Amino acid sequence: MRLRPLGRSEGAAISAEPPGVVAARVSPLTRRAIAPNSGPFTYTGTCSYVVGAGDVAIIDPGPDDPRHVEALLASVSGERVRYVLVTHTHRDHSPAARTLKEATGATIAGCASYAPADSHPPGGLNLDAAHDRSYAPDIALNDGDALQIGGATLVALATPGHTANHLCFALAEEQSLFTGDHVMAWATTVIAPPDGSMTDYLASLERLRARRDRIYWPGHGEPVQEPQRYLRALIHHRRARETAIVQRLDAGDETIAEIVAQIYESVDKRLHPAAAMTTLAHLTDLIARGLVDCSEAPGLQARFWPRRS
Known part of the structure; x- marks a missing residue:
């Protein structure tokens, strides 16, 4: 499921054969x-x-x-x-x-x-x-x-x-x-x-x-x-998304809809529902780590804010 391109894998030279043909x-x-x-x-x-x-x-x-x-x-x-x-x-x-x-x-x-x-x-x-x-x-x-x-x-x-x-x-x-x-x-x-x-x-x-x-x-x-280089890029991407979500909360956004509209602005809007679910997954992880609070059980309609120490 594509939400943001990470760039082509280095050396990925094996082309995709047409579908529906012998392997x-x-x-x-x-x-x-x-x-x-x-x-x-x-x-x-x-x-x-x-x-x-x-x-x-x-x-x-x-x-x-x-x-x-x-x-x-x-x-x-x-x-x-x-x-x-x-x-x-x-x-x-x-x-x-x-x-x-x-x-x-x-x-x-x-x-x-x-x-x-x-x-x-x-x-x-x-x-x-x-x-x-x-x-x-x-x-x-x-x-x-x-x-x-x-x-x-x-x-x-x-x-x-x-x-x-x-x-x-x-x-x-x-x-x-x-x-x-x-x-x-x-x-x-x-x-x-x-x-x-x-x-x-x-x-x-x-x-x-x-x-x-x-x-x-x-x-x-x-x-x-x-693989090792690409895994590092994937993990960096996830942590960057996490940081962007926390920054939007710090800026005053409280809902997933507000966050997605900002950090997925350049992504095909047909994919925004999936982006919202991944944002919810990030927020659920942040709540478990004690970094974010939520107004209710975490969900797409809930309100979120940074936990203040």
Whole structure:
């Protein structure tokens, strides 16, 4: 989800193939196909990945679009699909898993099923509809669980933040990481409470900084070929947004609508509702850290002000 460009990833020279075609090989163990679901929230479309040789896994099968499913099946013709892996349950990532399982007999594995929150932010968006509530994995992977497949070792890495159930998958043999919507080179990630958490998201970014992955393959857009440098830029961007929010509160703004109108002035207004949810996530994190107060339970209609020491 794009809210503010961070600049192209250094060395991101692998071009996006047209959607709806057989997956293109992007590394010795990795092929990529892009679903035909481009838009302001999905960029050129959802990236699905085929990993391994002979016995393969498909990561993030995407929407249940017959064109995309056919492209993926054509990509694995003559091979055995052992697993369909899902990073998170947003509807642009997981629905085709069921169709691929029916077509290939694969095991659906990856993130846990979506667990709806008991409540939603007052005045906020109920984002349950964004989730694939029918997704039910045969195997819900935990942090550190590993799968061996066609000369590849895939390890689940818990990265909550964008969603509570978000996973990344590390490919040990290529020092690569399939990052879903956690890190994307084309965009920053929307964090929408209550399922999304800015506190968890920033902790997950810091967790990736402790790794030494060579390349990231995201759910949308081009690969990130200098991960450590890009992570630093992402964290800096989030802290800059946090500072800008506190500055608007210091200037007298009290509502999320006022803050978004100022700090997202140059962003496409179609994205302002998503920007409002990410602003709410920042404010919720600031409240938890004792830096901001709120007139009520944090929500889009609440009033906020800096906590005075």
